Amino acid sequence: MTASYPPMIVMGVSGSGKSTIGQALAAALGLDFIDGDDLHPRANKEKMAGGHPLNDEDRAPWLEIIAERIGAELAEGNPIVVACSALKRRYRTQLISHAPSVVFIHLSGQRGIIAERQSHRNHEYMPNSLLDSQFATLEPLEADERSIVVDLAQTPDEMVRFVKEKLADFTVA
Numbered sequence: 001m002t003a004s005y006p007p008m009i010v011m012g013v014s015g016s017g018k019s020t021i022g023q024a025l026a027a028a029l030g031l032d033f034i035d036g037d038d039l040h041p042r043a044n045k046e047k048m049a050g051g052h053p054l055n056d057e058d059r060a061p062w063l064e065i066i067a068e069r070i071g072a073e074l075a076e077g078n079p080i081v082v083a084c085s086a087l088k089r090r091y092r093t094q095l096i097s098h099a100p101s102v103v104f105i106h107l108s109g110q111r112g113i114i115a116e117r118q119s120h121r122n123h124e125y126m127p128n129s130l131l132d133s134q135f136a137t138l139e140p141l142e143a144d145e146r147s148i149v150v151d152l153a154q155t156p157d158e159m160v161r162f163v164k165e166k167l168a169d170f171t172v173a
């Protein structure tokens with residue numbers, strides 16, 4: 001029998017490992033992966049590249065694109081794994097508006113570990129200087145949100161294994 005999974009949003013601040021872990025998780029589960037970074041309107045990318053953090057108005061249309069995509073894929077029987085920062089509670093409410101069964105997977109950990117990893121990567125548009133504003137904006141998951149918190153200090157393999165175990169606790173849409 002093929003296992004069924006809920007849609008998943010791998011969330012966290014810039015550099016927390018969303019793209020890396022999201023891809024690995026999707027591959028391990030046999031699901032499609034979408035990187036929210038690729039769905040930003042051009043103006044958002046330009047703003048971040050210029051060293052300015054996005055505000056609520058900037059993020060709203062981007063979040064809607066992602067929410068609609070998750071819902072459309074699920075309606076086709078295709079739960080997907082999406083990488084998206086999902087920093088505020090209200091963003092997460094918008095993100096699950098087309099698919100309430102979404103499970104958030106928060107890659108959580110110390111700023112120092114993330115800053116060190118960021119120093120070794122080249123991002124298309126995101127400067128490392130925005131990490132502080134990402135942490136300042138982040139609202140932790142609340143008890144009523146369908147979610148798994150993962151320690152980002154682990155290796156990708158360890159993180160994927162942990163999530164796979166925890167997923168057994170969640171119902172599917």
Ligand SMILES: Nc1ncnc2c1ncn2[C@@H]1O[C@H](COP(=O)(O)OP(=O)(O)O)[C@@H](O)[C@H]1O
Binds near residue numbers: 020121
């Ligand atoms: N668990 C991990 N252990 C070591 N390095 C990691 C881990 N997860 C991600 N990285 C590295 O950290 C950097 C940021 O990861 P990335 O997936 O781009 O994060 P995000 O998508 O959240 O911005 C990349 O260079 C990536 O290779």
Ligand SMILES: O=C(O)[C@H](O)[C@@H](O)[C@H](O)[C@H](O)COP(=O)(O)O
Binds near residue numbers: 085086126
């Ligand atoms: O909501 C935001 O402020 C952005 O989405 C931001 O959180 C995201 O991190 C950028 O798209 C950079 O991409 P990385 O997350 O891959 O660094």
